[in-house]
Amino acid sequence: MDYYWSVEKTCVVIDLGRAFTKCGFATEAAPRHIFRTPELIQEVKTDTVTSTASFERWVQVFEELFKNVFFFYLQANPKERRVIICDKVCSPRPMREAISKVLFEKLAVPAIHFVPDLLLPLYLTGLSTGIVIDCGYEETRILPICECVPLYSAFTTARVGGRHVDEKLREALLAYAKENPSNVKRPAKGWAGRRKSTPMSSPSASQEEPTPEAAEEPPLTLTDMVGSLDDVTLEDIKMRCCYVRYRLADGGKCVLETSKDIKYPLHCDQAIPIKAATRWGVCEVLWDESGERTNIQEGIIQMLEKCPVDIRKSLVQNIVVCGGTASLPGFLPRMALELKMAFESDSRLHHVCERVEFSLPQFPPASLIWVGGAIYGSMEGVAEYSAAQYQKGVKTPDWAAFTLVQQPVQPPPSADSPTNIGVPPAGSGLAPPALSSSPQKTSSSLLASSPAGGGSGGLTLPMAESPQGSNQDSNVVEEQEALPSPSRSQETPASMSVPSPGADAAKADAEGVGGGEGAGAPSAQPEAGRDTDTGAEGTQAAPAAAPAPAAEGAGRTGTRSNIAPRPAGAPSRTSASTRSSGAAAGRRGRRDDATT
Numbered sequence: 001m002d003y004y005w006s007v008e009k010t011c012v013v014i015d016l017g018r019a020f021t022k023c024g025f026a027t028e029a030a031p032r033h034i035f036r037t038p039e040l041i042q043e044v045k046t047d048t049v050t051s052t053a054s055f056e057r058w059v060q061v062f063e064e065l066f067k068n069v070f071f072f073y074l075q076a077n078p079k080e081r082r083v084i085i086c087d088k089v090c091s092p093r094p095m096r097e098a099i100s101k102v103l104f105e106k107l108a109v110p111a112i113h114f115v116p117d118l119l120l121p122l123y124l125t126g127l128s129t130g131i132v133i134d135c136g137y138e139e140t141r142i143l144p145i146c147e148c149v150p151l152y153s154a155f156t157t158a159r160v161g162g163r164h165v166d167e168k169l170r171e172a173l174l175a176y177a178k179e180n181p182s183n184v185k186r187p188a189k190g191w192a193g194r195r196k197s198t199p200m201s202s203p204s205a206s207q208e209e210p211t212p213e214a215a216e217e218p219p220l221t222l223t224d225m226v227g228s229l230d231d232v233t234l235e236d237i238k239m240r241c242c243y244v245r246y247r248l249a250d251g252g253k254c255v256l257e258t259s260k261d262i263k264y265p266l267h268c269d270q271a272i273p274i275k276a277a278t279r280w281g282v283c284e285v286l287w288d289e290s291g292e293r294t295n296i297q298e299g300i301i302q303m304l305e306k307c308p309v310d311i312r313k314s315l316v317q318n319i320v321v322c323g324g325t326a327s328l329p330g331f332l333p334r335m336a337l338e339l340k341m342a343f344e345s346d347s348r349l350h351h352v353c354e355r356v357e358f359s360l361p362q363f364p365p366a367s368l369i370w371v372g373g374a375i376y377g378s379m380e381g382v383a384e385y386s387a388a389q390y391q392k393g394v395k396t397p398d399w400a401a402f403t404l405v406q407q408p409v410q411p412p413p414s415a416d417s418p419t420n421i422g423v424p425p426a427g428s429g430l431a432p433p434a435l436s437s438s439p440q441k442t443s444s445s446l447l448a449s450s451p452a453g454g455g456s457g458g459l460t461l462p463m464a465e466s467p468q469g470s471n472q473d474s475n476v477v478e479e480q481e482a483l484p485s486p487s488r489s490q491e492t493p494a495s496m497s498v499p500s501p502g503a504d505a506a507k508a509d510a511e512g513v514g515g516g517e518g519a520g521a522p523s524a525q526p527e528a529g530r531d532t533d534t535g536a537e538g539t540q541a542a543p544a545a546a547p548a549p550a551a552e553g554a555g556r557t558g559t560r561s562n563i564a565p566r567p568a569g570a571p572s573r574t575s576a577s578t579r580s581s582g583a584a585a586g587r588r589g590r591r592d593d594a595t596t
């Protein structure tokens with residue numbers, strides 16, 4: 001007898017960032033490659049694409065980008081790989097359509113999944129309610145998610161990010177160089193090339209003799225040298241030398257602050273002096289209260305004010321911070337303290353500061369979105385936009401207008417039925433819920449059926465046109481009058497771990513982030529149907545079903561810091577077994593099983 005084995009390869013996961021794009025394979029714990037993609041910066045520059053760029057321009061950009069991803073970075077055959085695109089809130093429709101065109105027509109991938117990127121870090125917390133804060137390159141994006149439903153109407157951005165810290169750093173270095181004019185030794189011509197050819201560098205071998213032409217050139221000043229720094233070097237200085245300082249109590253000593261000036265080595269015998277105050281001062285732009293731009297804590301307050309009052313407490317009990325800028329040492333404690341102060345000083349939000357908790361997945365913040373995408377890609381039953389649909393003319397999904405389309409679900413068998421073995425009783429939170437066909441019931445159905453709530457098997461959310469448009473979210477939100485607080489893993493939460501000043505000062509001189517592992521469970525699928533250019537730019541609420549996060553691995557990896565102790569009678573936690581039922585399904589490779 002002949003056996004034919006068909007094994008589908010794992011998906012390719014691509015997180016398209018404006019500074020860095022991350023790519024790799026689903027089921028892996030970290031992206032294989034993180035590379036710069038300045039062409040995706042949505043700014044009006046001559047060499048980059050604008051947010052209103054034409055479809056053709058996007059096609060050009062993505063053709064080159066995806067060819068690099070498949071043939072250079074991942075060396076994978078696109079015909080065998082489904083692709084997960086971590087899709088940005090507000091990504092323009094021409095951009096998404098260009099992605100489809102390139103992937104289907106030029107690379108012949110079998111299917112694409114467009115997944116809202118800000119939902120993905122929630123997989124790593126094991127909860128279905130929370131706030132995701134992405135502090136990236138251009139800006140900080142803040143999205144509340146309530147029981148798997150992203151509240152786009154409350155989506156907020158703060159116009160601060162890594163780029164602003166870079167700018168401040170360049171200004172500070174230039175100002176110092178102008179105050180302290182000094183000459184630096186001009187590097188010898190062809191220094192880099194000759195150094196490469198030097199075998200094992202002995203001190204004498206690495207010292208280049210200046211060429212006669214170099215000797216005749218005017219001396220190089222520190223100002224010239226700082227002025228000619230490229231963006232990559234500047235970013236490297238930031239990553240290696242800068243940190244966010246914070247003060248624990250009013251009038252107390254600043255933690256993480258050091259009085260040590262350091263030198264950043266530039267060439268073999270050149271170095272840029274960096275003052276101690278510059279090292280933390282440049283990061284203050286993130287919390288700048290001058291009113292010039294919205295800072296991070298103001299962004300969070302604005303977001304909370306847009307949310308219904310009755311869910312605010314639940315939201316702040318699970319804050320996930322991602323994005324490269326959040327890797328700066330001291331970033332998270334400072335954010336916690338700024339938030340606490342902001343809540344306390346705002347009488348409308350005073351009550352929410354009783355319990356604010358941060359989830360700290362043990363992955364580098366810069367790749368949290370990617371890791372969430374990898375978990376999503378390794379799950380069964382997630383809906384996709386297939387090549388066949390594309391060829392039939394089905395529109396590229398616009399997740400901002402997704403709506404939940406419910407399919408009738410068989411009622412759970414009765415308790416005495418022989419087929420009921422192993423099926424938990426209805427009402428236990430583990431049984432698949434009976435779904436209502438009324439659109440108004442969407443949220444409660446989703447709520448009851450999310451794997452976090454235990455009903456991982458009862459809800460399928462196929463893609464379909466939305467007749468209701470994007471007004472459904474307001475119903476969704478208003479309906480949830482007395483939402484349960486987010487359930488958490490059974491781990492004892494660590495109280496906020498504030499590093500000791502000595503340790504912090506030492507840490508400020510170094511740098512580094514950790515790694516870990518996580519898993520999740522499937523849930524809902526968004527859908528197409530809107531012709532607008534930008535996804536969620538408007539304030540119209542658009543319901544989308546977030547894949548319900550039920551991370552088995554998150555229980556293992558999640559530590560969190562509280563800025564307030566858990567009060568007596570704190571909300572109940574979901575049992576580990578409830579969550580892991582979904583996670584077990586999630587961890588199984590979608591079609592990696594060999595079939596005969």
Ligand SMILES: Nc1ncnc2c1ncn2[C@@H]1O[C@H](COP(=O)(O)OP(=O)(O)OP(=O)(O)O)[C@@H](O)[C@H]1O
Pocket residue numbers: 016017018019020021134135136137138139161162163235238239322323324325326327328366
């Ligand atoms: N270890 C680190 N320490 C400090 N800053 C870092 C670190 N790693 C990355 N960054 C900064 O984070 C920013 C990029 O973050 P990220 O990769 O999240 O951006 P992105 O997703 O490309 O941008 P956006 O979210 O705006 O689309 C850059 O400014 C980079 O300098």
